[in-house]
Amino acid sequence: MSSQNKGSYRLHTLDSLRGIASFQVLMHHCLIMSALFYGAFTTHAKDAGPMVKLLTNSVLHVLWAGHEAVILFFVMSGFVLAIPYYNEKNGSYLSFFIKRIFRIYLPYLIALGIGIVLNLYFSSAPRIEHLSEWFNGFYDKPVTGSDVAGFMFPMQGRFHNVVTSLWSLPIELKVSLLFPFIAILFKRLSISACIAVTAANLVFYHIGKHFGFQSHWKDFGLFYYLTFFLVGALLSKYHQQILAYFEKLSKWQTVIVLLIAIVLYTYKWLIPVLPAPLLKVAAKIPADYVVCMASVLLLVLSISSSASALLNHKYLIELGKVSFSLYLLHPIVIGVVGFTLANYLPVYLLIILSVLLSLVISVPFHYYVEWPIQKLGRKFADKI
Helix, strand or coil: CCHHHHHHHHHHHHHHHHHHHHHHHHHHHHHCCEHHHHHHHHHCCCCCCHHHHHHHCCHHHHHHCHHHHHHHHHHHHHHHHHHHHHCCCCCCHHHHHHHHHHHHHHHHHHHHHHHHHHHHHHCCCCCCCCECHHHHCCCCCCCCHHHHHHHHCCCCCCHHHCCHHHHHHHHHHHHHHHHHHHHHHHHHCCHHHHHHHHHHHHHHHHHHHHCCHHHCCHHHHHHHHHHHHHHHHHHHHHHHHHHHHHCCCCHHHHHHHHHHHHHHHCHHHHHHHCCHHHHHHHCCCCHHHHHHHHHHHHHHHHCCHHHHHHHCCHHHHHHHHCHHHHHHHHHHHHHHHHHHHCCCCCHHHHHHHHHHHHHHHHHHHHHHHHHHHHHHHHHHHHCC
């Protein structure tokens, strides 16, 4: 297999990893429509039964680690967006801009439009008392014209009132539009300088937060998430060297690295079981940064030869293809299922139905909405 084909082959594994992350978000949101799981999620299963406690405060939380999956998305985005600039296969910025608008913003607008329509229909509906507070926050206030304007530009507002998963897309779009400049900078810098830039961004965010910058600058939070994109870009630059080391690992060593990655990924959910003195120390470590380290390990493992057989499975590749559509649509499905069927079906069936319908609906949406929009964007970009 040529190196070019090998690289392309491994990009399929990144798609599969993205699909798995989308499925984690799906499971997270479907489970927390239940008051039982939402309570466990918000209290670290403080008063939960043994089974729910096991699913919450153990590595099994990886099955529904929704927020952690979004951090993984951001690291992966930084990794993938930087590749063309490191390989000198980038086009003009205008071409890149057009592709990103068609790739993210237009599908975002479609999902937003569906969410607004559902808000108009369900905002006057009675709340479902036996479902979670999180679920009952769906469509709890009628959307105003001012809300719609804010959602469209500058892409800010209370997304939970329309489509809860949309909160991350403004971050993805705004940071990615800056990314060509970041990638060009990183390409010219040494590894120590790249690390220094990433660390400087992190320090700037926390100092700014301490002084209340977020009160006067609505997009200040972008600097928090930018760190994860920068880590992805740094990994992208040196992934061949890192991968060469991973390829030397034995099968069991690879399994150990995977287990370490899962432990780091679920760090926030494991530390409550620690003794009080250790918990006090562990709780001071920002969990998202630990998840970022886990994401680096998972990303490198996903492009290693040891992961190829698993992640290149046709069903995982297909899940990866529809991952963005699944991410966009699943809260819409949860809202419709919950508000229309909650009085007729037990909660566990609502969860199962929401999972299955989300997976089913994401396939035609990808092939007949998302994919044609991307192709149209590429056509426009190619004419520039």
